[in-house]
Amino acid sequence: MKDLIKDQYGLLYSSELLLSIIVLIFIIAIIANLNDGINEKMLSEEELSSLESIAIKSSDYLLNNPGNPENWEEDDGLDNGIVSKNIIPGLAIKNKNVENGEFFDESASDEMIMSNTISYNKLMKIKNNYDSLVDENLFNNSVHSSMAIYPLNSEIRPIEMGYDFGNEDDNVNDNDIVTVNRTVKCDFYSNFVVYDFNDFELFGESFEDGLCNHDSNPNLTNHVNNDESIWLCKNFRVYKKSLNDYNYYLISDESVKNTGTYCILESLNRTSENKKILNQEVIELNPFFLEDLENSSGEIYSIHFNVDKNRVNDFKTVLVAIPNNMSDVLISNGELNYDYFRVQDVTFILKVGYE
Ligand SMILES: [Zn+2]
Structure with missing residues (x-):
């Protein structure tokens, strides 16, 4: 009888043990599964450092080279989505010198490239042909990528592409993306400036012209x-x-x-003493110019x-x-605004991730 009771206990023990083992196997299986899931999403150290290398090298390249061939952004095909395989886009501005918030032509050194600059025109051409210029020509379809500029001046809208x-906040794959941030100068529409009237440097302290x-x-x-x-x-x-x-405008900051401040606008044959208080931000000049050009070239x-x-x-x-x-x-985008005609500091962001 004692033996039987012993045996009963033994049976009880072994079935408890069996249950425990089964539960343990389940737990191990679940943990292993979870680990598999995490491993699928995380890049290996090697992959990550290769992605970092791609991101840093391509940022360096884009911000310090004007791209190839020279003046690639003027290729007519780009306006119609026809992109040559030969174009490797770069963003840097060539042959210019920055002074008083404007880039000036630098005629002395033909090969001068401004590092850490963005030509707004080039950036727009990239935005409109991103798949061909960046995904295919630059990255050979090896990575996903996006570019953006965030102007420090809040009057100017950010531009995002790619x-x-x-969303940064709920992105579970953040570990798979490498992000490069750089503060650089972007020319926006400053190329369209004919005269910068506040360029006192030209006249020195006396303001005399x-x-x-x-x-x-x-x-x-x-x-x-x-x-x-x-x-x-x-x-x-x-x-x-x-x-x-061209449309000529006089554009003032708010x-x-x-x-x-008032201004007098005149032609050599139509001199004037009419003072016009400068209380408008944009003054269209073509109608005024045309008055003198009916019979003259x-x-x-x-x-x-x-x-x-x-x-x-x-x-x-500025006169633009x-x-x-x-x-x-420009008018419909609200960009006929003084700030768009200045060189501005922007944060350039490049993100890359594997396909
Ligand atoms: Zn005068």
Whole structure:
């Protein structure tokens, strides 16, 4: 009888043990499964460092090379989605020098490339042909990628392009993506600036430009600086045929509204004393120019600004010439704005991940 009881206990023990073993196997199987799942999503150290290398090298390349062939962004095919296999896009600006928020032509050194710069025009061509230019030509379809610029100036919209890696916050695959951030300079539409009227560097501390026709004409009021205000006067020639290709605008920063700055706009044959208070951010000039060009192929115009001496830093006005076919796009995008005609600091972001 004692033995039987013993045996009963023994049986009980062994069935408990069996159950435990089964449960343990289940737990091990679940953990192993979970591990498999994690391994599928995580890259090996080798893969990750190769992805990092791709991201860093291609960022360096894009921001320090203008691309190949030279002036690739002017290829007509790019506007129609026809992309040559030979184009390797680069973003850097060539032959320019940055000064007072503008890039200037650098004629002395032909081979000069500005490192850590972005040509806005090139960036737009990449945005419109991303699959061909970047996925195929640059990365040979070996990775997914996306590019973006985030201007430090909040008046300018960010631009994003390429593969959608999803939202940063809920992206479970974040470990599979390598992101490169660089702060660089982007030219935006500064190439369209004909005159930057706040370029006092040109005249030195005296703000004198010495080229005003009002000073030499006894019938006109002298534009001589006094204690309260300074004059900034520019003469420039406009050809009738250029009005077919370009829209001219006087574009001011919002800050100019409070400065009491006024301007006088005239042609050499239509001199004027009419003061126009600068309280608009955009003034269209083509209609004014056309008044003198009915019977003439070209005319010399003058623009004279009178600026309060204490407010010169708030006087920010540029004369721009925008190709006709782009004007409507700029207007509808809200980009006919002073900030878009300055060189701006932007954060460039390149993301790459395996297919
Ligand atoms: Zn003047």
